[in-house]
Amino acid sequence: MDVYRRRTGGAGRTRARRAAVAAALAGGLLLAGCSGGTGADRTAARDSGKGAPHAPAPGVPAPAPGAPDGRQRPGAEGQHDEAREAPPAGHLSTFALDVDTASYGYARRTLADGRLPAPDTVRPEEFVNSFRQSYPKPEGDGFSVTIDGARTPAPDWSLVRVGLATRPADRHGERPPAALTFVVDISGSMAEPGRLDLVKESLGVLTDQLRDDDSIALVTFSDEAETRLPMTRVEGNRDRVHDVVDALETTASTNVEAGVTTGYDTAVEGHRKGATNRVVLLSDALANTGETEAEAILERIADERRAYGITLFGVGVGSEYGDALMERLADKGDGHTTYVSTSEQARKVFVDQLPAHIELRARDAKAQVAFDPETVETHRLIGYDNRRVADEDFRDDRVDGGEVGPGHQVTALYAVKTRPGALDRGGRLATATVRWLDPASRAPHERSGALAAGALGGRLWDDGTAPGLRVAAVAAYFADSLRGGELPGAPSGTELAERAGALARTTESAVVEQLAESIRQANRLRG
Incomplete structure (x- = not known):
């Protein structure tokens, strides 16, 4: 196969369509989870001041929890001089930050196909x-x-909501150059509509969006892997x-190991110092x-991450869909995953998310929530397993x-x-750091x-509760119900759908209406 063949007239017309699509999408909204605000967000902005950095709740100082030995650690911004004893065992909760959204996207696709998602593919934090x-936007890069x-x-x-946010990227500002290695599955299963065709369309649009x-x-990989473009x-x-993208065609079986290994070899060989080096697995x-x-x-993946700082972005x-494998690969590769099933979703990921998020704001970010034992009897983190x-x-x-x-x-x-x-x-009640x-x-x-x-x-x-908190609660209760759990205060499936529908009308949010429809679909499948 000549992967460098000249473009035909039909391909030229495809290129023109791509240019039109890219222009139309240049100012578009981002995909939910890494995107611009919904109606719920705009309304919730009125309520978002609680707990902002260095802004304690009324009448309560907000020192960061002290180090385990009671002393403050040097060089850690945002800590106060007042040391606090660590709460007793069982009143701390610690987790690595996660911005994956693939579980929710795949659940929506599965429900639309008339099936309930397998409980082990449902990760509540990705729904939320x-x-x-x-x-609020932070000052600086924290x-x-x-x-x-x-x-x-x-x-x-x-329900207690802990929210962490980084400053958005300036789309017209400076960012480091990107060195992106795309690892594309061309196995036989990718011939299904909405797989390789969607990948090719997305990569074509992205190519026109990247900077010089x-x-x-x-x-590419099937039973073996091949570097089509260094x-x-x-x-x-x-x-x-x-x-190269236009020439991709499906072939045989799925050797993910070969694809990932060759992809990282190619990324290491083409590693650019001072650039954001990333492997994107599709x-x-x-x-x-x-x-x-x-x-x-x-x-x-762990070896190359440590040696070269190459992160992995998984697009399912x-x-x-092998959800568990993709999630574990992305976690080990210090990256994240998303799932796409339509041209609109794919274009938003590749036109808006990937170019805007090439730059990193934080490495090895963790959160710890300390609950006051005099106030809190017990707590449960929803998801993040x-x-x-x-x-x-x-x-x-x-x-x-x-x-x-960003x-x-x-x-x-x-x-x-x-x-x-x-x-x-x-x-x-609690301090989050x-x-x-x-x-x-x-x-x-x-x-x-x-x-x-x-x-x-x-x-x-209640109507006075921040809409964003209510939307997050609906998403969490929905995910927990799909896993067979029973969170305290969980509404029935019918009531949850009604709550989501009312929020969609109040906020005029299309993505919240999609959530409501997914809940209705799940209710119908359960009978």
Whole structure:
């Protein structure tokens, strides 16, 4: 196959259509989860001041939790001089930041196809993080910290929302050049409509969006892997890249191991100092040839990540999708995953998300929430099962956290049972702290926010409660129901659909209406 063949007249017309699409999308909204605000977000902006960095809840100071030995760590921004004793065991919660959204996207696709998603593919934090919130923008390149909550119908149970956000990228400002290695699955299963055709369309549009000083490489894999294009500067080579993309055709089986290994070899060979070096895996992740277990593949990713700082972005496609493998690969590669099933979703990912998020804001980011034992009886982090971190490792910067780019948000929801009468007595309920390393210098930084017990006076479903918090609650309750769980205060399926529909009408948000429709579909499938 001549992957460098000249473009035909038909391909030229395709190129013209791509240019029109790219122009139309240049100012478009981002995909939910990494995107511009919805109606819910704009309304919630009125309520987003609680717990902002260095802005304590009324009457409550907001020091960051002290180090395990009670001393403040040097060089960690955002800490106060007042040291606090660490809460007793069971009152700390620590997790690595996660901006994945693939689980929600795949669940929506599965429900639309008339099937309930398998419980082990449902990750509640990815449902919650698929909806944009109106958290305040931080100053500088760190995080803002927002913490709020509301009471649920279950006695003494509340939902507490911890929100972390980075400053968006300036689309017209400077960013480091990108060195992107695309690893494309061309196995037989990718012949299904909405797989390879969607990938080719997306890569074609992206090629026209990248800057002249960016670089791109392309690796394909089926039963074996092949480097179709070594790392190549975009300037003067856009037609060459288009030719390679246009020539992609499906062949045989799915050797993900070969694709990932060759992809990282190509990325290392074309590694650019001072650039953001990233591998982008586009696949249905249905490995059936070579090493099909994740561990062997993961070890290679870990080695190259440590040596070269190459991160992995996984883009899943297909009605049948190896969700668990893709998620583990991205986690080990210090990256994140998303899932696309339509041209609109794919264009938003590749036109808006990827170019805007090439730059990193934070490395090895972790969050720790300290609950006051005098106020809180017990708590439960909703989701983040694969992202938990030992409490004592929060300030151990050798322990991996999450890699976070510009404009990213992370939302964590907790089901919190307060002690009888504690909300009326006042006092502190929780302090949330985020710790991260500067991407360039690896210097540690921290920011904190606090929540007073009295701030939980509102009821979750009241109109006065922030719409963004209510949307997050609907997403979390929905995910938990698909896993067979039973969160305290959970509405019935019918009531949850009604709550989501009402929020969609109030906020005029299309993505919230899509959530409501997915809940209705799940209700119909359950009978």
